[in-house]
Amino acid sequence: MAIRSGAPIETEQQSELHNLKANIRVLEERTAILQKKTELIENNLLKNFKELRSEAKIMQAEITELSRGLAEITEKTKQLIAELGSYAKKEDVDVLKKYLEYWEPMNFVTHREAENIAKDILKKSKV
Numbered sequence: 001m002a003i004r005s006g007a008p009i010e011t012e013q014q015s016e017l018h019n020l021k022a023n024i025r026v027l028e029e030r031t032a033i034l035q036k037k038t039e040l041i042e043n044n045l046l047k048n049f050k051e052l053r054s055e056a057k058i059m060q061a062e063i064t065e066l067s068r069g070l071a072e073i074t075e076k077t078k079q080l081i082a083e084l085g086s087y088a089k090k091e092d093v094d095v096l097k098k099y100l101e102y103w104e105p106m107n108f109v110t111h112r113e114a115e116n117i118a119k120d121i122l123k124k125s126k127v
Contacts, residue, residue: 088096109117
């Protein structure tokens with residue numbers, strides 16, 4: 001009888017051993033899946049990091065270019081301001097305009113016209 005009473009214990013142990021092996025296989029599969037997912041995530045992170053680093057370099061180059069352009073525009077603006085300082089102001093031009101209207105330079109006689117008038121007067125006085 002000892003053999004018969006031991007047989008069910010062996011079968012239970014074998015059944016438990018079989019269940020443990022099945023659980024271990026499931027856990028190993030899950031571990032393998034998690035490792036693949038982890039590897040995929042790491043690869044994606046590296047890829048994204050490289051892309052971001054590349055984009056950051058491009059943006060830095062663009063910022064540098066924009067800074068140079070801004071410095072150039074600032075310099076040109078300063079030159080324009082300095083050049084505008086040498087031009088006459090509107091008030092000055094208005095004053096000159098009033099003087100010109102007052103003097104009426106179009107009514108002035110040119111040097112030749114004055115000579116011709118003088119010659120005509122001399123001719124008339126001799127006649």
